[in-house]
Amino acid sequence: MRSEHATPVRPREQGTAGSATAVAHPNIALIKYWGKRDERLVLPRTDSLSMTLDIFPTTTRIRLVPGAGNDDVTFNGVPATGEAHRRIVAFLELVRERAGLAHRAVVETENTVPTGAGLASSASGFAALAVAAARAYGLDPDATALSRLARRGSGSASRSVFGGFAVWHAGTGTDADLGSYAEPVSVADIDPALVIAVVNAGPKAVSSREAMRRTVDTSPLYGSWADSSRADLAEMRTALRLGDLEAVGEIAERNAFGMHATMLAARPAVRYLSPATLTVLDLVLRLRRDGVPAYATMDAGPNVKVLCHRADADQVAEAVRHAVPDGAAYVAGPGPGARLLDEAGR
Numbered sequence: 001m002r003s004e005h006a007t008p009v010r011p012r013e014q015g016t017a018g019s020a021t022a023v024a025h026p027n028i029a030l031i032k033y034w035g036k037r038d039e040r041l042v043l044p045r046t047d048s049l050s051m052t053l054d055i056f057p058t059t060t061r062i063r064l065v066p067g068a069g070n071d072d073v074t075f076n077g078v079p080a081t082g083e084a085h086r087r088i089v090a091f092l093e094l095v096r097e098r099a100g101l102a103h104r105a106v107v108e109t110e111n112t113v114p115t116g117a118g119l120a121s122s123a124s125g126f127a128a129l130a131v132a133a134a135r136a137y138g139l140d141p142d143a144t145a146l147s148r149l150a151r152r153g154s155g156s157a158s159r160s161v162f163g164g165f166a167v168w169h170a171g172t173g174t175d176a177d178l179g180s181y182a183e184p185v186s187v188a189d190i191d192p193a194l195v196i197a198v199v200n201a202g203p204k205a206v207s208s209r210e211a212m213r214r215t216v217d218t219s220p221l222y223g224s225w226a227d228s229s230r231a232d233l234a235e236m237r238t239a240l241r242l243g244d245l246e247a248v249g250e251i252a253e254r255n256a257f258g259m260h261a262t263m264l265a266a267r268p269a270v271r272y273l274s275p276a277t278l279t280v281l282d283l284v285l286r287l288r289r290d291g292v293p294a295y296a297t298m299d300a301g302p303n304v305k306v307l308c309h310r311a312d313a314d315q316v317a318e319a320v321r322h323a324v325p326d327g328a329a330y331v332a333g334p335g336p337g338a339r340l341l342d343e344a345g346r
């Protein structure tokens with residue numbers, strides 16, 4: 001798995017300077033990123049670890065327009081507005097500063113994952129934008145620098161630069177910006193799947209950014225979750241190295257429940273879990289009781305991701321569809337890192 005997915009295509013290998021198209025996939029954290037120590041640099045308080053998916057790609061195209069006064073951003077076919085527009089323009093400003101090039105750009109981005117639903121659209125979105133913008137503005141970052149750059153758009157995007165499993169180092173000390181990047185993790189052959197149980201594809205009321213800020217600032221439980229998350233990460237790395245899917249699942253599940261506990265204790269509380277979420281969590285327990293190793297993780301939204309063996313994934317997905325008839329279930333395996341596309345879209 002590692003050699004297949006580890007390294008993103010280097011920007012200079014495809015595309016032409018001034019325009020580029022890139023694709024990136026969402027990633028789901030098994031050890032969560034929840035809480036920043038620096039908002040501007042997007043530096044996290046703890047390390048995190050994720051699996052990049054092989055479904056739900058984001059495709060982002062960028063073209064520089066010398067002489068234009070503004071960036072023109074289209075998001076899923078309509079002009080971007082508000083916070084989504086502001087975040088993309090702020091990211092382009094950073095790239096322009098690094099490139100020493102003032103040209104504005106036309107950006108078109110398409111998500112195939114629901115946006116803002118706790119399904120990691122910001123991860124695939126900013127990983128794709130980082131790869132495309134770096135190329136268009138003539139930067140030539142290696143994979144580590146690309147991960148650092150994507151991080152500035154959205155923290156979780158640092159991990160979508162890589163395929164398969166990736167760990168994002170929080171980084172420490174005065175060199176914090178340089179030290180905070182993701183890299184691939186060695187994993188024994190566990191043939192994992194994540195069944196994505198979509199119980200509500202609508203956008204969340206409180207963004208991940210705002211929710212984690214509120215949690216760090218007001219939740220009395222935050223410090224103890226951060227401490228236990230550091231221990232969870234060490235155990236997770238061992239479980240992945242040994243190929244012990246049951247241990248991976250148990251650690252991921254407790255890490256996610258702990259994260260949600262910190263939010264519930266924030267003031268005011270942030271609650272993303274809905275009745276349908278609990279229906280899926282009950283199902284996961286029933287599956288385990290029936291001898292199917294299945295473990296839940298949830299992000300900043302009501303949707304559940306069920307970790308299981310690939311061989312059990314279709315059965316798990318069918319059980320989700322039965323338990324939540326209004327919902328949907330998608331089977332994802334480990335997917336590729338962010339990469340440039342050529343003009344034919346390949």
Ligand SMILES: Nc1ncnc2c1ncn2[C@@H]1O[C@H](COP(=O)(O)OP(=O)(O)OP(=O)(O)O)[C@@H](O)[C@H]1O
Pocket residue numbers: 058083084085087088109110111114115116117118119120121122123124125126129154156206207208209299300301
């Ligand atoms: N393709 C994209 N290009 C640029 N920005 C994007 C893209 N998709 C999403 N975003 C940004 O990410 C925001 C949603 O991120 P948010 O973290 O709140 O929710 P999410 O989709 O659940 O992602 P995550 O699981 O990472 O929290 C959008 O409002 C937008 O600002």
Ligand SMILES: C[C@@](O)(CCOP(=O)(O)OP(=O)(O)O)CC(=O)O
Pocket residue numbers: 028029031032033034042048120122123153154155156157208209298299300
């Ligand atoms: C719950 C999470 O999905 C939070 C993701 O948060 P974001 O990466 O979206 O936050 P920003 O850095 O503010 O853009 C957990 C995770 O992906 O690790």
